[in-house]
Amino acid sequence: MKTRILGFAALAAVVVATVVGLLVVPADLNQGDAQRIMYPHVASAWLAYLSFGVTALFGILWLWKRDLRYDAVALAGAEIGVMFTAFAIWGGMMWGRPVWGVFWQWEDPRLTTTALLLALYVGYLLLRRLTDDPERRATRAAIVGVVAAVDIPIVHFSVEWWRGLHQTATIASPERALDPAAPMVFVGTLLGMLGAFTVAWLYLMIRRYQLARAELAREEEARLGRLRAVQVAGLSSSSQETAR
């Protein structure tokens, strides 16, 4: 029930932030309406990183504590992270076409890093699907999730060295925060979108976690069922032997 309320709150927040981003805030002078894509785009990218951080953290917790609930959280993080990553890439391409003139800008380190991020975690999800035993799956996934998270900064760093041309971060750099390059309306809209997306993210994480727990319970039941069937078969054959 509480989760459902959170879901409605997330929906309302995203709708309000969308209306503000599309209709209330004025268009950017240089980029025009295309700049509005930045609100969901930046929010998705941040949540993608947050999700993969959660996956790595809960992967470590699984390796340490051996509780499959941690693995369920790790799975939720990876799946939702992949969704937000794909959304961020899609938004970036839609923005790049009018502003840069191309969908794909090879000289932009963040775009190429994000594409690799998608590849890393699609691999993580595929690996999970290929392993049947829940504990082995959790262990292998945890290792891949941790190594992927370790790799992300190196990828980012190396690609940035390789070639750099991206708008510098609007909020992350402190001198910009004190003397914002963007007017406060833009920053406020971006933060509002970020907040709305984060509430939606939290709701999705909880729901995906619950689903993962349900899947796990069903797997466990199926396994117990198979065990029982084997036992019954074994009992009947042994009783036949004694009858003989």
Next chain:
Amino acid sequence: MTALRAEARVALAIARKDAVAELRGRHATVSTLFFAAIVLLLFGFALGPDAARLAAAAPGLLWLAVVFAGILAVNRLHLLETDDGALEQLAMYPVARRAIYAGKALGGFAVMLVLGLVVLGAVGVLFAVDIGSAWLPLLATVVLGALGIAAVGTFYAGVTVRLRAREVMLPLLMLPILTPLLLGAVKATSAALAGDPFGELAAWLQLLIAFDLIMLVAGAATYGFLLED
């Protein structure tokens, strides 16, 4: 100190075992060397016959061939262990897991080094690149690249070796992880071949060193969990 020395001896023993098995059976090197040669030929057909363009693309082609063939090589090396349940035996030895990882990675490194050097020579011949003039930085790049591929490949092969679809999963997981290594190695190679006009060679080699160290530590820390699983 003595414990560390004992671990180093275990690692060396495992690496030597892999080297002997490789020298006798040649499971990993021969087939992957031919594979790398074919990849180079196909790159030549895909981009040629303009010699200038091939020479310009040579660093990238070199490292793509090494990475592709390297994935096959680490897969072969790990398959060797699973064929007769040897990995389970290895896991039962009362030694530190990181020593086992170090040994396997060292064995993989030896194979990757041979592979890298041969492919480098082949690139020099096929794409008319003068590798003799910059042999020292090129050697350093190949050593660091081979070490990184072995460090990553050893534990990713451990992750995928028991999967049904390991031939697909190993490259799928490894290639995105290896991207920084690919960038660093390609940039270092082209800088070395051009005589390092911008003085960037050292920075790319440092990136390779950092990548290798981080991946070796990550592999040593996680390989034990794979052996238990």
